[in-house]
Amino acid sequence: MPGDGPMPDVPAHDDPAMNTMFAGFLAQARLRPSAEAVVLGAARIDYARLRTRGLAIAQAVAALPPxxxxxxxxxxxRLRSLKVVALILDNRLEFVEAFIGTVMAGAVVLVIDPKLTPEQGQGLLDSLRPDLLIHDPAVAPWSGSHDAGAAAGGVLVVTGGADCAYRRWRDRATARLGPGDGPARIDPSTPFLIATTSGTSSAPKAFIRDHASWAESFRNSIAEFGVMPGERVLALGPLVHGLSLYATMEALAAGATAVLMQRFDAVRAAEVASAERADVMVGVPTMFDTLAQGLEAAGSRIASVRAIVSAGAKLPPAMAAILRAALPRAEIQEYYGASELSFVTLARSSRGDPPESVGRAFHGVSLRIVDxxxxxxxxxxxxxxxVRSRMVSSGYILGGEDGSGFLALDGGWYTVGDLGRLDDRGRLYILGRAGGMxxxxxxxxxxxxxxxxxxSVPGIAEAFVFGDPDPHWGQQVAVVLRGEGEAAADLHVLRAALDGRLARHKQPRLxxxxxDWPLATSGKIARGRVLDMLGAGKLGAPQRLHDSMTPGAARERA
Structure with missing residues (x-):
């Protein structure tokens, strides 16, 4: 199984043209022209047609005024001489073809999450002044405002209808495409992507990536995850989130079929996985939790899935057990990384990595823990x-002025400030962000x-731990959790379950x-919004260690 043993280093390709992020896709389009490239409900496109549309869009983007x-x-x-195309879309084939076409033109895609506030989205447009805005006002009404249009050199509306402005533009470019037209010759150090991450704060930061970083990421991740030509990769989340966008482009680089959903729904995800005979499913733990619960309740199994790729947070052991029962062939592969760093470590269920760890260094990555x-x-x-690897981003292009988040260090090392430890077998354990201790x-x-x-306590599905100010202790350990059973409902029962796992001073006192959680677009817990809800009293009063209303309290004090 890929990744079970040592793998040779994968060098950067000798041909610079092969170090563009679209080189693998073009190679697969030549080898597998009639194979399905992307599936989204009834909409399907093969490699040949996606290549043609991508090249046509590349020519049209290249023809935009400077x-x-x-x-x-x-x-x-570093962006002043490059063309920038902003995408404000939900999951649709137009997103994929516009993305591929823009990067084949040597231009930069600015991915804007439709769920950003109007102020945040407009701020990105005003700061980067895209040469072209491709948007759907149905998913982001503010994108159709006068201010949004004034910030862009041109605007194309996507409605999905045959007469929408985007499709007319694309189809005219396709009609003009000649048999000898190809992608631009691109230096691998050229930027191609700007996306945002909020990290541990609510203010989005915009990071930038060059072609070489994703070309390197494709080589390493395809080796680790073992994605093969002809396989079907179901990405559960939105393309505006890096996890699903990368999974889609990785599938195209490997010759697989990327299967997408209009939006995540657990019942629909199970239906799609079965109908499309998905080999790999990619998502975040909240998605896999609702999927697993639904499959368990229905007594359903999906036999085709060979791998679950999860990122963004740890899968609770109880959830992993349900997934193994519902997806009997599937290996659980959890990776730790960051938008700015790409892949860092990988934990594999087949390797017996401890459930508390995030696994060993990803292919092509070196790790160290420093004081x-x-x-x-x-x-x-x-x-x-x-972290040291050739997969890291080029840093922030907007935000990050306070020095938090991604930092470049001496000797080719990088960090986002996470704290952790390595065991004697090289497995990493994440303990939090430096500022969050x-x-x-x-x-x-x-x-x-x-x-x-x-x-690790039975019945606990998800948890968010933070420090709550206290006049006596300075801070108290506080937890917001979702789950069933006594430990989820009674603080003292929870603390008793943690004895032997955590020292008493580390156990929650609130x-x-x-x-349900408020979720970010990625499907991860929106921690900043949870804290806002707590501050506004929307989650009610907490259980406190000194409360004596529950049977568990009496047992703890006995």
Whole structure:
């Protein structure tokens, strides 16, 4: 099975043209022209037609006027001479073909999440002044405003109808395409993608990637995940989130079929996985949780799935067990990474990686744990996680001025400030973000360690741990969780279950229970919004350690 043993290093290709992010797709289009490239409900497109549309869009983007004076004035230096195309769309084939066509033109795609606030979205447009805006006002009404249009050199509306402005533009370009037309010759260091990440704050930061970073990522991830030509990869989330966008483009680079959904729904996801005979499913734990619960309740199994690829947070052991029952052939592959860093580690169920760990270094990645002065630490010691690989981004192009988040270090090392430790077998354990450490009674507590322990308690599905201000302790360990059973409903029962897993000072002293989380577009818990809800009293009063209303409290004090 791919990734079970040592793999040779995968060097950058000798031919610079093969270090563009679309090189694999074009190679597969030549080898497999009639194979399905992308499936989204009834809409299907094969490799040959997607290649033709991509090349036509590339020619049309290349024919756009050069960036105007307003764009050159406000854009960061490395974007001033490049064309920028902004996409504000939900999941649809037009997103995929416009993305591929733009990058084949040597231009940059600015992916804007339709769920950003109008102020955030308009701020991106004003700061980057795209040469072309392709948008659907039905999913982001603000994108059709006068201000949005004024910030772009041109605007194309996507409605899905045959007469929509985008389709007319694309079809005219396709009619003009000649047999010898091909993609632009692109230096692999050329940027091709700008996307946003909020990280641990609510303010989005825009990071930028070049062709070489994704070409390298494709080589390494296809080797690790073993995606093969002809396989079917079901990406459960929205294309505006990097997990599904990357999974789609990785599938095209490998000669597989990318299967998408208009929007995530657990029942529909199970139907699509069965009908399309998905080999690989890619998503975040919240998606897999609702999918697994639905399959368990229905007594259904999906025999075709050989791998589950999960990222964004740890899969609770109980959830993993349900997934294994519902998807009996599937290996669970969990990777830890960051939008800015790409892949960092991979945990595999077939390898027996501990459920609390995020696995070993991903193919092509070196890891180290360092102290605050940058000195390497030994196995078992807690420090900052540094990463060295050829897959990292080029950093922030907007935001990040405060020095938080992604940092480039000496010697080719990078970090986003996460804290962790390595065991003596090279497996990584995430303990939280450097600025998120809880100090209670003068003792350090890492939220990630507490979350991992809480998730190991039967009945707990998801947990969010943070430090709550306290006049006596400085901070108290607080948890918001979702789950069933006594431990999910009774703080003292939860603490008793954590004995032997966590020292007493690391155990939660405050507990809120939720039925559902506010979620980000990615499907991950929107932690900032949870804290806002707590501050506004929308989750009610917490259980506190000194409360004596529950049977568990009496048992703990007995």
């Amino acid at each position: 960036p105007g004076a307003a764009a050159r004035t406000v854009r960061p230096a 605050p002065d940058g000195r390497p630490l030994s196995a078992g010691e807690v420090g900052r996680i540094d 809880i100090i209670t009674g003068g003792l350090n507590v890492y939220p990630g360690e507490v979350e991992a322990a809480v998730l 507990l809120w229970r939720v039925g």
